[in-house]
Amino acid sequence: MTDSIPEIVDHAESIRRELAIIWAAHKAVGLDGYMALYTIEGQEPWRSQQEGICHWIGPDDIETAIEHINRYYNDGKLPNTTLLLNPIVHEKVGKNEYKPIGSGIFWGTALTLGVAKLQEDQKQRIDWLGVRNSVITRGDNPKSGLKMIGFSKEILKPAAEHPEHSVVSGCRDLYELTDIQSDHYWNFYMLSGLNYLCTHGMFNHPHINDVLPKDLLNASPEEIVKASQVDVQTSIDSNQCWNAYDRHHTLYVRFGQDPKDIPHNNRFYDLCARDLHLFDRTGPMRKVGSDETFEFVVNGLIPRGAVTLLAAAGGTGKSSIAHQLCVYAAIDWDEGEEKPKWLGQDINYDFCKSGICVYFSGEDGPAIINARGELFDPLHRANRLQFHRTEFQDKEITFSEYLTELQKMPEVPIVVIDPARKYLTGDENDADVVSEFFEAIEEFAIKKRSAMVVVHHLQKGARPTNSREVLDELRGSQVFIDRARVVIGMCRDEKHTIVGLAKNNIPPNLGMVTEERVFARNPKNLQLIWLPGEEGVRRDTLTPEEIEALEAEAFKRELEETQKGN
8 A cells, every 4th residue: 555644633623523513413404313433344445454343422422432433543553443424313212223314414425546636627516516525635646535515404314215325315416426436435424534544545534624614614513504504405406417418517517507407408419419519519609607708808909818910010119009008907906096098998907907917028128128117107016017038938948838838827818929920930921830829829818818919010111001901011921810810900190100900800799999090109108199089080981870871771772672563
């Protein structure tokens, strides 16, 4: 056996509190009687030096229970006989006869076997039920299972469908919802603070307080139970849905946990051959959560989870406004403080307030970066802004590999790559090279829900007169245009700077900016000032009112022609 023995600080203190909480749960639903401390007959799955032990304990026998445990447990030294708990309350009907009545708790034990570790979604499904739970450890694996305790609002009868196990309704459901395969152990209740030696190693749940939220750590057993009671039927219903949806976490989240919806939901799933990949591409978008909700970092200009290309000729100011966006997003603004806009549009600071904004500066060195930073952030408040050059801290890795390392940061609302050609692995005219670049930044955008802003140059001598002409003057492969979700084009018109969407494949009802905007540049602080009123807007398209008038006129003509035909 290679598992090390976890250090137990005070198993008696944990067991004392645990038994008190369980008895409080039984009393909360009107139960009183006896529970059993026992060892199984045989050595599978639990190893015991002494088999078949059984000690009956009442609510007032907690100290006696601890004495029994210490006697067989040998104070944690092997070989041991570690006592399990049967949490079902029994009524004494004879000298040595006890009849099961019910329980105020339902429970489950799920152990990850071999080298497997507990996954986030496995615990998450139990958390959503309101069932108290925390991780079980095994040797050097701190996430080798789950201990689960549900405090019931009513008496739970022994489960007739599992007569061979001492369980109640809801126990099996908790175990199945974890999707952890350890059928030998699910029905057993392991006391916290003890090392349990079994067929698959040495498992331990350190302390009963680990299953409690912080606000209940110092609460009485009665207060803990009152704050933790849940409806066991919710667990039963959730498990029914979990199995009905083929144990796909994505479907479980999308469809919900109401069994009445199973026939309706499965109809569409069946039509797609119960293939999750095909199902994801069928029908209208479902209201399933933020991962499928279109959101902006800058309203109408820069979407989250996508790549935006910021393209202009040299000297137009594209690096300055990209740097400015990072600075604004990286400041911890005070509540109620007026926050700046970017190119006339609101920045969604809620998406940026807790993450690191990343700026890759491939051309401008520290002197220029620091000088611009003084202009945009004279009070030095942009503490969540992280700068990188092209050397990646002397690591012998590619840009793609470095982005993978950056994914370990919890939140990255904005990444600016300035300019693109400095971070390519080859010629910017090579479609394969540019595609490899976009694969890396798109993967980062999707995984981190980040706005990826790629600064890109135009061909030498290019002089576009509007934002749409920028597309025709882009340097490099057509891939730059094809793969970007949005292309913001910038150009100069004498003393003014023109900014608009050169490409946009986002539906207009999501609020994309449709007109070109005219800005004056303040050379002292590099700010672009949007001109007021009609002076600040250039249009080469019809207004919504003009389009509506044309549609009304066309409808009128069609109606007149139909009437003539009749």
